[in-house]
Amino acid sequence: xxxxxxxxxxxxxxxxxxxxxxxxxxxxxxxxxxxxxxxxxxxxxxxxxxxxxxxxxxxxxxxxxxxxxxxxxxxxxxxxxxxxxxxxxxxxxxxxxxxxxxxxxxxxxxxxxxxxxxxxxxxxxxxxxxxxxxxxxxxxxxxxxxxxxxxxxxxxxxxxxxxxxxxxxxxxxxxxxxxxxxxxxxxxxxxxxxxxxxxxxxxxx
Numbered sequence: 001x002x003x004x005x006x007x008x009x010x011x012x013x014x015x016x017x018x019x020x021x022x023x024x025x026x027x028x029x030x031x032x033x034x035x036x037x038x039x040x041x042x043x044x045x046x047x048x049x050x051x052x053x054x055x056x057x058x059x060x061x062x063x064x065x066x067x068x069x070x071x072x073x074x075x076x077x078x079x080x081x082x083x084x085x086x087x088x089x090x091x092x093x094x095x096x097x098x099x100x101x102x103x104x105x106x107x108x109x110x111x112x113x114x115x116x117x118x119x120x121x122x123x124x125x126x127x128x129x130x131x132x133x134x135x136x137x138x139x140x141x142x143x144x145x146x147x148x149x150x151x152x153x154x155x156x157x158x159x160x161x162x163x164x165x166x167x168x169x170x171x172x173x174x175x176x177x178x179x180x181x182x183x184x185x186x187x188x189x190x191x192x193x194x195x196x197x198x199x200x201x202x203x204x205x
Contacts, residue, residue: 033078034079035078035079035099037059037081038081038097038175038177038203038204038205039203039204039205040057040081040097040200040203041083041085041095041179043085045196045199045200045203046085046093047189047192047193047195047196048192049186049189050087050090050091050183051087051088052086052091053085053086053087054083054084054085054086056083057081057083057095058081058082059078059080059081060081060082061080061082061096062082062083062084062096063082063084079098079099079100080096080097080098080099081096081097082094082095082097083095089185090183090184090185090186091181091182091183091185092181092183093179093180093181094179094180095200096177096178096180097175097176097177097178097204098176098177099174099175100174100175100176101174102174105174106171106174106175106176107171109176110169110170110171113176113178114146114148114169117167118133118148120150121133121148121150127156128154128155128156129152129153129154129155129156130152130153131150131151131152132150132151132152132153133150134148134149134150134151135148136148136149136166136190136194139168139170139197139198139201141170141197141198141201142170142171142172142173142201142202142204143171144171145168145170145197145198145201146168146169146170147166147167147190147194147197148167148168148169149165149188149190150165150167151163151164151165151188152165160184162184163182163183163184164183164184164186164188165180165181165182165188166181166182166188166189166190166193167180168180168193168194168196168197168200170197170198170200170201171201172201172204172205173205175204175205177200177201177204179196179197179200181193
């Protein structure tokens with residue numbers, strides 16, 4: 001199942017979402033000219049293990065969440081897109097796409113994103129909560145993609161003690177996509193989500 005790290009202790013646990021991200025404000029600079037939107041996921045690209053619905057893809061970095069912290073400087077809003085996917089009750093997914101001025105910046109952002117997901121799982125948890133990190137491995141597509149995951153168990157919450165998370169990071173040239181999933185019901189669809197991540201990277205261009 002990959003690398004696992006089990007943690008106990010005080011602090012903050014991930015709640016109903018996956019990541020803390022900010023959006024740069026102010027007018028676009030010369031390095032941030034409007035770019036055509038890369039291709040993004042359709043509802044039909046997501047695993048059939050859930051019945052999905054979605055809002056349209058929109059410009060901007062989208063919702064801000066509580067984990068992980070310490071993200072690198074975000075690209076200007078003009079070259080960032082996001083889309084949220086939900087089910088009736090149990091699951092949530094999101095795609096974020098960022099186009100950078102150079103491929104070097106995209107490489108650095110993807111690497112920092114992967115480290116931040118690892119740091120998220122390794123962060124101290126509040127009493128009664130354990131966090132287990134999973135390295136689900138690489139996906140061979142374009143300039144590469146990886147799938148990471150986390151499971152948290154809250155012994156103080158008898159109704160919904162467990163949450164599963166899948167964090168996909170993929171790159172095609174100067175463009176990075178984050179493809180994220182979470183649910184409190186059942187096992188994470190690792191194999192299916194790798195297919196979704198591959199599709200997301202292939203659809204960028």
